[in-house]
Amino acid sequence: MNPIVSSPMTPPNPSLKYLVRHEEAKAWRVELPARVGKPKATYFNDSDYGGKTPAMVEAQYHRDAFFANEKLPLEARVRRTKKMIDRGETLSIREVRDRGRHLVVGRWQYSTGGTTKTKTVARSVRLYGYEVAYAQVHAAVTKGVSDEAARVASAGMRLATRSRKRQSPTESATC
Numbered sequence: 503m504n505p506i507v508s509s510p511m512t513p514p515n516p517s518l519k520y521l522v523r524h525e526e527a528k529a530w531r532v533e534l535p536a537r538v539g540k541p542k543a544t545y546f547n548d549s550d551y552g553g554k555t556p557a558m559v560e561a562q563y564h565r566d567a568f569f570a571n572e573k574l575p576l577e578a579r580v581r582r583t584k585k586m587i588d589r590g591e592t593l594s595i596r597e598v599r600d601r602g603r604h605l606v607v608g609r610w611q612y613s614t615g616g617t618t619k620t621k622t623v624a625r626s627v628r629l630y631g632y633e634v635a636y637a638q639v640h641a642a643v644t645k646g647v648s649d650e651a652a653r654v655a656s657a658g659m660r661l662a663t664r665s666r667k668r669q670s671p672t673e674s675a676t677c
Contacts, residue, residue, distance in 0.1 A: 514562035515576055521561050530561040534568050593643045604628055606635040608643035612650045621646055
């Protein structure tokens with residue numbers, strides 16, 4: 503007699519959604535979508551549950567309990583759908599739309615102490631409106647890029663004047 507059918511519990515949903523089989527490890531992995539933070543992965547080993555099928559059934563029960571606890575149907579799309587739209591012509595400015603936010607994000611690179619770092623500025627479209635958010639991000643990125651360009655140019659000028667001072671007068675006359 504089938505133990506699942508004779509069990510007082512309702513059978514799990516037969517779908518294999520969010521279940522992945524790892525033959526090398528002889529286990530089922532249930533990777534549940536993250537509501538907050540990272541996705542959670544749980545493994546169900548064949549040896550712990552008495553075989554491949556019982557481990558799969560236990561994994562399905564685990565998945566179904568998660569969705570019941572979250573009050574979501576198993577078919578619901580629960581992963582975030584992040585959409586990025588490039589809005590800058592030459593500057594790195596993007597519009598980011600996510601389920602919970604709508605931002606205008608700008609980035610530029612600068613160097614300090616020999617390492618390159620990235621500076622990010624973001625404005626909420628819901629808070630400022632699109633035009634104001636874009637204008638503020640555009641101004642910040644433009645200022646950041648121009649400041650970095652001026653800093654690099656002045657550093658280059660300092661290096662060029664140092665190298666000219668090191669040359670002897672006869673070397674500069676031959677150039």
